[in-house]
Amino acid sequence: MLNDRTLRDLRAIVGDDYVRSGPAQLIAYSYDATFQQAPPDAVALPRTTEQVAAVLRLANNASIPVIPRGAGTSLAGGTIPLTGGIVLSLTRMNTIKEIDLGNTCAVVEPGVVTAAFQAAVEKAGLFYPPDPASLNQSTLGGNVACNAGGPRGLKYGSTRDYVLGLTVALADGRVLRLGGKTIKNVSGYQLIQLFAASEGTLGVITGITLRLVPLPRHRSTAVAIFPKLDDAGDAVTAVLGSGVLPVTLELMDQLAINAVEDYLHMGLPRDAEALLLIEQDGNSQVAVQQDIETVAAACKETGASNVRVATSPEERELLWRARRAVSAAIGRRAPNKIGEDVVVPRSQVPEMIRRVRRIGVEHGFETPIFGHAGDGNLHPNFLFDRRKPGEMERLEKAAAAVFRAALELGGTLSGEHGIGTLKREFMEDALGPDTLGVMRAIKQALDPKGILNPGKKFPTGTTGEHSGFLTALPMLDSLTGEE
Amino acid sequence: MLNDRTLRDLRAIVGDDYVRSGPAQLIAYSYDATFQQAPPDAVALPRTTEQVAAVLRLANNASIPVIPRGAGTSLAGGTIPLTGGIVLSLTRMNTIKEIDLGNTCAVVEPGVVTAAFQAAVEKAGLFYPPDPASLNQSTLGGNVACNAGGPRGLKYGSTRDYVLGLTVALADGRVLRLGGKTIKNVSGYQLIQLFAASEGTLGVITGITLRLVPLPRHRSTAVAIFPKLDDAGDAVTAVLGSGVLPVTLELMDQLAINAVEDYLHMGLPRDAEALLLIEQDGNSQVAVQQDIETVAAACKETGASNVRVATSPEERELLWRARRAVSAAIGRRAPNKIGEDVVVPRSQVPEMIRRVRRIGVEHGFETPIFGHAGDGNLHPNFLFDRRKPGEMERLEKAAAAVFRAALELGGTLSGEHGIGTLKREFMEDALGPDTLGVMRAIKQALDPKGILNPGKKFPTGTTGEHSGFLTALPMLDSLTGEE
Numbered sequence: 001m002l003n004d005r006t007l008r009d010l011r012a013i014v015g016d017d018y019v020r021s022g023p024a025q026l027i028a029y030s031y032d033a034t035f036q037q038a039p040p041d042a043v044a045l046p047r048t049t050e051q052v053a054a055v056l057r058l059a060n061n062a063s064i065p066v067i068p069r070g071a072g073t074s075l076a077g078g079t080i081p082l083t084g085g086i087v088l089s090l091t092r093m094n095t096i097k098e099i100d101l102g103n104t105c106a107v108v109e110p111g112v113v114t115a116a117f118q119a120a121v122e123k124a125g126l127f128y129p130p131d132p133a134s135l136n137q138s139t140l141g142g143n144v145a146c147n148a149g150g151p152r153g154l155k156y157g158s159t160r161d162y163v164l165g166l167t168v169a170l171a172d173g174r175v176l177r178l179g180g181k182t183i184k185n186v187s188g189y190q191l192i193q194l195f196a197a198s199e200g201t202l203g204v205i206t207g208i209t210l211r212l213v214p215l216p217r218h219r220s221t222a223v224a225i226f227p228k229l230d231d232a233g234d235a236v237t238a239v240l241g242s243g244v245l246p247v248t249l250e251l252m253d254q255l256a257i258n259a260v261e262d263y264l265h266m267g268l269p270r271d272a273e274a275l276l277l278i279e280q281d282g283n284s285q286v287a288v289q290q291d292i293e294t295v296a297a298a299c300k301e302t303g304a305s306n307v308r309v310a311t312s313p314e315e316r317e318l319l320w321r322a323r324r325a326v327s328a329a330i331g332r333r334a335p336n337k338i339g340e341d342v343v344v345p346r347s348q349v350p351e352m353i354r355r356v357r358r359i360g361v362e363h364g365f366e367t368p369i370f371g372h373a374g375d376g377n378l379h380p381n382f383l384f385d386r387r388k389p390g391e392m393e394r395l396e397k398a399a400a401a402v403f404r405a406a407l408e409l410g411g412t413l414s415g416e417h418g419i420g421t422l423k424r425e426f427m428e429d430a431l432g433p434d435t436l437g438v439m440r441a442i443k444q445a446l447d448p449k450g451i452l453n454p455g456k457k458f459p460t461g462t463t464g465e466h467s468g469f470l471t472a473l474p475m476l477d478s479l480t481g482e483e
Numbered sequence: 484m485l486n487d488r489t490l491r492d493l494r495a496i497v498g499d500d501y502v503r504s505g506p507a508q509l510i511a512y513s514y515d516a517t518f519q520q521a522p523p524d525a526v527a528l529p530r531t532t533e534q535v536a537a538v539l540r541l542a543n544n545a546s547i548p549v550i551p552r553g554a555g556t557s558l559a560g561g562t563i564p565l566t567g568g569i570v571l572s573l574t575r576m577n578t579i580k581e582i583d584l585g586n587t588c589a590v591v592e593p594g595v596v597t598a599a600f601q602a603a604v605e606k607a608g609l610f611y612p613p614d615p616a617s618l619n620q621s622t623l624g625g626n627v628a629c630n631a632g633g634p635r636g637l638k639y640g641s642t643r644d645y646v647l648g649l650t651v652a653l654a655d656g657r658v659l660r661l662g663g664k665t666i667k668n669v670s671g672y673q674l675i676q677l678f679a680a681s682e683g684t685l686g687v688i689t690g691i692t693l694r695l696v697p698l699p700r701h702r703s704t705a706v707a708i709f710p711k712l713d714d715a716g717d718a719v720t721a722v723l724g725s726g727v728l729p730v731t732l733e734l735m736d737q738l739a740i741n742a743v744e745d746y747l748h749m750g751l752p753r754d755a756e757a758l759l760l761i762e763q764d765g766n767s768q769v770a771v772q773q774d775i776e777t778v779a780a781a782c783k784e785t786g787a788s789n790v791r792v793a794t795s796p797e798e799r800e801l802l803w804r805a806r807r808a809v810s811a812a813i814g815r816r817a818p819n820k821i822g823e824d825v826v827v828p829r830s831q832v833p834e835m836i837r838r839v840r841r842i843g844v845e846h847g848f849e850t851p852i853f854g855h856a857g858d859g860n861l862h863p864n865f866l867f868d869r870r871k872p873g874e875m876e877r878l879e880k881a882a883a884a885v886f887r888a889a890l891e892l893g894g895t896l897s898g899e900h901g902i903g904t905l906k907r908e909f910m911e912d913a914l915g916p917d918t919l920g921v922m923r924a925i926k927q928a929l930d931p932k933g934i935l936n937p938g939k940k941f942p943t944g945t946t947g948e949h950s951g952f953l954t955a956l957p958m959l960d961s962l963t964g965e966e
Contacts, residue, residue, distance in 0.1 A: 100830075101720075101724060102720050102828075102829065102830035103828045103829050103830050103859075104723055104829075125724075146669065147669045147673070149667055153667065157644075158667065160673065160676075161644065170917075174917045174920075175917070176915075176917055176918045177915065177918070178918060180828070180893050180894075180895070181828035181829075181893055182826040182827065182828055182859055182894050182895050182898070183636075183637075183826070183829070183859060183860075184632055184636065184641065184826050184855075184858050184859070184860045184898035185826060185895045185898065186629065186630045186680040186897050186898060186899060186900075186901055186902070187895045187896045187897050187902060187906075187910065187913050187914065188913075188918060188919075188922055188940075189677060189680065189681055189922050189925060190630070190643070190676045190677060190679060190680050191918065191921060191922070193643075193673045193677065194672055194676065194677055196673060197669045197672065197673050198672055202672075213728060214723070214725075214727060214728050215726065216726075217726060237584075237585050240587055241584060241587075241608075242697075243608075243697040243698065243766055244697060244766060245696060245697050282765075283726055283727060283770065283774065283777075284767060284769060284770030284773050284774075286767060286770060287765060287766065287767030287770030290766070291766065291767075294766075343665040343667050344665065345583075345586045345663070345664035345665055346585065346587075346664075346666070347583075347585035347586050372667075375666045376586075376665055376667070377666075377667045410663050411663075411665055412663070412668045412670045414668075414669050414670050415665070415667035415668065415669065416667060416669060417669075419669070419670060419671075423670075427670065427671070430670050430671075432659075434653075434657045434658070434659055435660070435661060435671060435674065436671075437657075438653070438674060438928075438929065439671055439672050439674070441928035441929065442672060442925060442928055444928070445921075445924035445925055445927070445928045446921065446924065457671075
């Protein structure tokens with residue numbers, strides 16, 4: 001609980017209308033896109049960098065936790081106020097300040113919604129590629145803080161590849177202005193990259209300069225059907241070995257295909273073990289078409305029974321509808337689901353899918369898998385019913401087995417969702433004690449009192465790997481999630 | 484001076500043959516591609532990560548400076564042993580351990596020469612784009628530590644965009660194994676990016692996993708001649724606004740053109756204020772040709788008097804010869820030269836060139852300029868004769884004025900050469916005290932005794948901005964440099 005003095009100070013900083021502390025108001029900021037829930041003591045909605053800095057100074061002096069929050073679309077528990085404190089909601093800082101055509105970049109506030117930004121940029125004839133599935137809700141500040149990815153990552157990289165400049169308020173209220181409109185910069189340590197993917201544990205992002213690229217004039221999309229899963233894995237290798245780097249190489253396994261078919265009745269082949277959704281873009285229609293034909297040939301040679309290239313924008317839209325519907329389609333199959341975000345070296349994708357399926361069978365879960373096969377970033381989903389006795393405990397064991405499998409295959413815990421609370425206890429397994437020690441030393445150097453987003457990204461050591469790492473978290477009544 | 488015990492320990496770690504301590508041997512490791520010289524107390528040439536870690540433990544316990552060194556091609560004084568200590572030469576760790584076609588990546592040791600790596604990768608049908616001008620000598624470890632760039636950076640980014648994994652030995656001998664063959668990874672802080680561009684001040688890179696991309700099948704190169712410098716600046720904006728992102732957009736100003744023409748007698752137009760060298764690549768000859776035609780049209784519309792597209796590989800080679808010869812051609816015009824590496828927002832390139840020229844005239848220097856106009860990264864060169872009384876003092880004033888101009892235009896000190904010793908005193912002006920404070924806190928957290936590459940990247944505060952920041956450095960007899 002915050003004392004009256006602190007609440008008064010908070011109101012003095014951001015204005016009376018922008019501090020929330022009533023119980024109903026606090027509930028709205030108590031959960032994200034996972035199954036967790038814990039209320040903050042107050043919510044502050046600042047409008048400026050200076051207000052953010054002032055809130056941080058106040059909180060730091062009083063050792064009050066501060067949880068930076070965009071749209072709360074985290075799939076890892078990244079914005080849950082585990083130990084109360086002040087939620088710093090950045091949604092009012094939502095101005096696109098400039099789209100600079102001459103320097104092909106944009107200056108934005110952190111609360112700008114990703115899709116709104118993309119639309120504005122494309123209207124200006126430019127392109128901002130990162131496309132997390134939550135883009136209609138998620139904010140650019142959150143995207144940077146989590147280094148959000150998306151299907152286009154194969155060709156275009158992830159959010160941090162587009163950040164040229166960052167304004168960051170540190171825990172003690174100091175404000176760093178890093179980089180700017182320059183494309184290259186080796187003058188200091190690459191601090192922009194350090195704040196990217198730090199999940200709000202090192203500073204609060206209050207301004208972003210994003211690099212933009214030319215908007216490709218043409219796109220082509222194809223879907224390849226694979227009777228055998230291993231062949232789809234070989235196809236990924238063959239496509240990338242063919243000299244073509246597509247925009248996307250998205251995979252859906254048989255369970256995901258069937259879930260979508262149950263939902264949309266598109267005529268997807270239920271007996272196929274996998275499909276790949278492939279997209280290419282470029283300025284030359286001839287070149288894009290040539291690339292898609294090369295990809296189609298590679299898929300056929302590796303065992304695709306059918307490759308269909310969209311011949312109209314409508315057909316292209318239809319193919320994407322299947323991919324976009326997958327999370328909702330899977331969600332219909334059980335009361336609850338949880339989506340993982342493991343990454344393996346690309347060549348290990350088929351083996352990882354086999355292991356996930358085996359883990360699902362062993363622990364009694366349906367485990368549809370989809371994801372960014374070209375990047376080796378898979379989203380195995382566990383379908384479950386948390387009301388069943390023992391279900392959460394079994395889920396914990398299964399999730400732990402998935403993490404272990406990814407690490408054994410040379411992979412890692414998360415490609416784009418972040419660690420948050422859900423994977424924190426596996427960080428030492430993933431990174432080793434020395435790397436974790438360096439992370440802790442950096443955290444200590446930047447946030448010595450540990451006020452910024454406590455309980456995230458670092459293991460607490462209070463739970464064993466296989467018991468409590470999920471069930472000990474504070475739970476919401478209904479479980480949802482989308483990736 | 485190292486005591487006998489330390490030398491004996493050093494020999495025990497890396498082997499008798501791989502410790503150098505004779506005066507003639509030390510001289511070989513006392514300079515780089517700048518004008519500075521300071522001998523180390525010993526040189527150790529380790530073969531393994533474990534040896535590197537053991538040398539660091541030894542040095543850290545005894546508080547001996549350690550200067551990691553690749554090929555010593557630094558243009559910023561990055562490897563000068565300012566205060567003696569042990570040069571850790573990584574040139575024996577020069578094995579390409581694996582080129583992994585399935586995961587389109589390679590695992591290398593830090594001492595592999597960049598050009599040798601590129602040749603091996605291209606033989607395997609893949610492509611490693613970063614192309615610093617020193618690539619025939621420079622090593623991949625040095626490239627990562629400085630985040631080396633090159634002409635292809637516009638389309639392909641710089642070295643750090645290709646680093647998937649890094650093995651790093653810390654000052655105290657702990658070894659971090661960061662990342663791996665996964666393309667995406669948000670499990671920890673982006674420490675790989677922190678070590679990139681850290682110039683050996685945070686750790687010693689002993690292993691690198693590099694992302695590779697498909698080798699483009701076609702290339703096309705054009706040169707555009709501009710009677711007016713401003714028009715060349717407008718052309719850069721017009722090209723990037725045309726929807727095409729070329730591989731390179733290299734600029735040479737009139738002085739650079741004339742220096743090359745004096746040297747090579749190629750028939751370059753001496754009265755042109757600027758030329759742009761433009762290259763595009765891709766898998767479709769049609770698309771590449773189409774892009775180059777779009778670029779040519781944009782150049783003509785903005786005032787190019789002539790755009791010549793190479794019609795054969797030989798002609799392409801000829802066009803590149805002019806660009807590659809520019810540093811040597813400039814070097815012939817005066818006993819000494821120093822090349823700066825400032826970056827400005829791309830739209831400020833013409834203004835920056837005008838300011839550099841004015842600074843040159845004011846301080847009495849010829850200042851040919853070339854560089855990566857598409858990235859806003861310019862190499863203004865100062866031609867001088869250090870034997871002339873007062874020349875170095877005037878050079879200092881002129882260089883300081885160039886730094887100030889870049890910062891005033893929203894730019895920065897270095898795009899690819901690094902800070903080293905040459906620009907360190909301007910770091911506070913460039914980054915501000917708070918950002919510098921965060922850098923110092925991170926340095927302190929990772930290297931509390933300050934043994935790693937002391938005197939680099941951070942301002943010493945011992946010299947004023949305008950006096951002594953160059954002249955107080957320990958000097959080599961003859962000045963050279965190439966970028």
